[in-house]
Amino acid sequence: MSHTVDSLKTYYLIFLALMVLTAVTVGAAFIDFGPLNISIAMAIAILKGCLVLWFFMHVRHGNPLLKIFAVAGFLWLVILVAFTLQDYVTRPWQDFEANQRWIKHQATHFEARAALPGNASHGSAH
Amino acid sequence: MNSSGKKTNYLNASHTLSSWFLTVDHKRIAILYLITISIFFFIGGLFAALIRLELLTPAGDLFKSDEYNKLFTLHGIVMIFFFLIPSVPAVLGNFLIPIMIGAKDLAFPRINLLSWYIYVIGATLATLAIMVGGVDTGWTFYTPYSTVYSNGAVALTIVGAFITGFSSILTGLNFLVTIHKMRAPGMTWFRLPLFVWAHYATSLIMVLATPVLASALFLLFLERVFHIGIFNPALGGDPVLFQHLFWFYSHPAVYIMILPSMGVMSELFAAFSRKRIFGYEFVACSSLAIAILGFFVWGHHMFVSGQSMYAGMVFSVLSFLVAIPSAVKAFNWSATLYKGSISYETPMLYAFGFIGLFTIGGLTGLFLSTMAVDVHVHDTYFVVAHFHYIMVGGVLMGYLGGLHYWWPKITGRLYPEAWAKLSALLVFVGFNLTFFPQFLLGYMGMPRRYHMYPEEFQVLNVCSSLGASVLGIGYFLPLVYFLWSLKFGKESPANPWGAKGLEWEIQSPPTTHNFDEIPVVTEEAYAYAKEDGKHHG
Known part of the structure; x- marks a missing residue:
């Protein structure tokens, strides 16, 4: 070359x-x-x-x-x-809003976890 | 000749530690790989043994759920990233490709050494992760479990896998350039041994797919460590995106594992039936076809993951297409046997084993790429059995068959044939006894990745664990007699099998530079004469 x-x-x-x-x-x-x-x-x-x-x-x-x-x-x-x-x-994005609500609902235990001491950055990122 | 009166070869050319750890000889680097991946094979095997021990009874006797999760994850990660992916290419490919094409080394010898060091660093980090807490995500690292919920050493393991990926990329790059640029005079593309074709196709996948795994793992790392929302829905991400990126690599990765073994198969069928491979050109091109089609099928891992129905149908249809080049290979190997002068030495036993196991593994793959059937058997032992038939039944039969076939060339010693035949038999019987019951278990609904199960599944699980013990002995035997042969094995002539190919025309073991003079190739691959066939075995 x-x-x-x-x-x-x-x-x-x-x-x-x-x-x-x-x-x-x-x-x-x-x-x-x-x-x-x-x-x-x-x-x-x-x-x-x-x-x-x-x-x-x-x-x-x-x-x-x-x-x-x-x-x-x-x-x-x-x-x-x-x-x-x-x-x-x-x-099927027409269900998007409903799905998002469902996911948010399912993710509540994630938020509970993020609220634990020492996981502050989880909360702020959210 | 050296001072001890023996002919100088790559093994006795120098003896210092630095002559091994700083070597740029592709053959010595292959040996370094052989030793390291063997260690990881037995570590991964130990995890498998513990899994099968736990599954002997329906109750969780030995491990808690958490520990069991770590056990199967580590088994998967070690076996896939640190054994199966480097196995045939890094050991046999490294050793043989330059010799088979008539070159003195790979195109980039130092990069070749670098790729081994990168592999060792990545594998060490992953081993460290095992020791500081393990990982429980499964080898697939699915999000958001891996980024949010898992408490294991996920980040460290990911860094290990990420780094090891570069070893794979560099090996692939090295093979591509070597095969393009360093073929001896007369070694045209369609005179290349099919082993080389298979490695060319494999290298394409290594170079094109591995960077996507690196990206996916990097994004996963960012989300886990810095909480940047990419895959976690609670942070606005999409978990299915991870699966797309992961399987864009990890499905072709199956072909990174199986294609080199298919290359070994072509060599074995030609050598032990004394015939040119039937439809050589088709077998060569089918390697490329598998490599390319393999990039279009990844969505069949995601039929029940929330992927759209349309995407599922497209991936399903495309997955069926991969069966065509795979079948071309299996049928052409079978056709090669026709009127061949077949002999049943150990490598050929492995080759026959490969055909049987790969066919079962491949055909059950069609079950799984059928969407409706997949919904039924997804995440059951049916899947576990299927991919073990491909990745263990296929890849390992090829690896062991190849290791036996070229052992005399690599070490200059002959292994004990009777013991080797026994081990090939144990591997075949043990393998089927281990994994065939798992098809039945999966079809009856036993999910994978649980350490407890209903009592009605026990008989088949006991069969499976029993088979695993036989398989374990089958794998352990070669370790023993290969090591034994290094000291006590008969010295091998240059061409103990009477096989065709440049590697059999040079001494065993080869000299450091393989060829004193670059050979000029004047005949096709596998140019076995008709008379040769008539007089043999």
């Missing part, structure tokens, strides 16, 4: 881009996009991840085999997220 070296300028530019994108993430967190909140945050995060992979981790200079493995990593993340989501998006 060739060992092409990028110029320092490239690295600084990418670093700058990552910082800007971080600022955008923080900024976006203050605006309510409704259901898009997560999608926007994830999109920025994926873009940042790609920049790191492509430039800092030198995938763009890698041979095809290396690129296949890099893509495979992403693909497997998609499998994890997609097949987990197929559960969440098809759950």
